[in-house]
Amino acid sequence: MRRGWDDLTHASEFCTQVLSAAAGSSGSTIxxxxxxxxxxxxxxxxxxxxQNMCVFGSNTRWYSAMAPFGGAKAADEGLNLCAxxxxxxxxxxxxxxxxxxxxxxxxxxxxxxQSTYSSATVTSSDVLSFARSNLDGxxxxxxxxGLSTGVGTGxxxxxxxxxxxxxxxGWMKLSECTTAHTxxxxxxxxxxxxxxxxxxxxx
Numbered sequence: 001m002r003r004g005w006d007d008l009t010h011a012s013e014f015c016t017q018v019l020s021a022a023a024g025s026s027g028s029t030i031x032x033x034x035x036x037x038x039x040x041x042x043x044x045x046x047x048x049x050x051q052n053m054c055v056f057g058s059n060t061r062w063y064s065a066m067a068p069f070g071g072a073k074a075a076d077e078g079l080n081l082c083a084x085x086x087x088x089x090x091x092x093x094x095x096x097x098x099x100x101x102x103x104x105x106x107x108x109x110x111x112x113x114q115s116t117y118s119s120a121t122v123t124s125s126d127v128l129s130f131a132r133s134n135l136d137g138x139x140x141x142x143x144x145x146g147l148s149t150g151v152g153t154g155x156x157x158x159x160x161x162x163x164x165x166x167x168x169x170g171w172m173k174l175s176e177c178t179t180a181h182t183x184x185x186x187x188x189x190x191x192x193x194x195x196x197x198x199x200x201x202x203x
Contacts (some may be wrong), residue, residue, distance in 0.1 A: 001096035004112025015054035032059035042067030046127035070179035071115025091154025140177035141169020
C-alpha cells in the first residue's frame with residue numbers, strides 16, 4: 001500500500017524468494033515452478049521480467065488473477081470512494097485505498113493502479129509486453145456479486161458507488177484485466193461457475 005507495483009524492491013524480492021525456493025533454479029533463471037499472482041502482484045512479476053532481474057525457465061508456468069494491466073477503474077475513482085469513506089469503511093480499509101488523517105488521500109499502491117499512472121522506473125508497455133510473452137493463463141472477474149462474506153460483499157458496495165459501464169468485478173472492468181491479450185488468445189465463460197462468479201480467460 002505504501003509503494004507502487006513498479007517499486008523495484010518488490011521485483012527484487014520476488015526474484016530472490018522464488019529463485020531460492022524453486023528446484024532447478026540457476027543464476028537468474030527460475031527453475032520448474034508454478035507461479036500464481038493476484039492483482040498488482042502480476043505487475044510486480046512483469047516488472048521483474050522486464051528489468052531482467054530474473055527469467056522463467058522452460059518449465060515455469062505463470063498464472064494470474066485479477067491483474068490490472070490496464071489500470072483499475074476503482075483506483076481512478078479512488079478519491080471519490082474516499083469521500084464516502086464512512087459508508088464503505090470496512091472494504092476501503094481492507095483494500096488499503098484511503099490514507100491521511102481525514103482519509104481524503106490515496107495510498108501509493110492505489111495511485112499506481114490508476115489508468116493514467118506513469119512510472120518513473122519501468123514503462124507499463126514493457127510490463128504488458130512481458131506479460132503477453134510469459135503468462136500461461138489468467139482469471140478475470142465477471143461480476144461484483146461474489147463471496148457473500150468479507151471483501152466479497154464490499155466489492156458490491158464499491159460497484160454501487162462507481163458506475164463501470166461494463167462487466168466488472170467491483171474493483172476493475174473486465175477489459176482492464178484482459179488487456180494483456182493477443183488475437184491468438186481466447187476468452188470464454190466456463191460451463192461450471194464457482195460461487196465467486198469468476199470469468200476464466202484461457203490464453
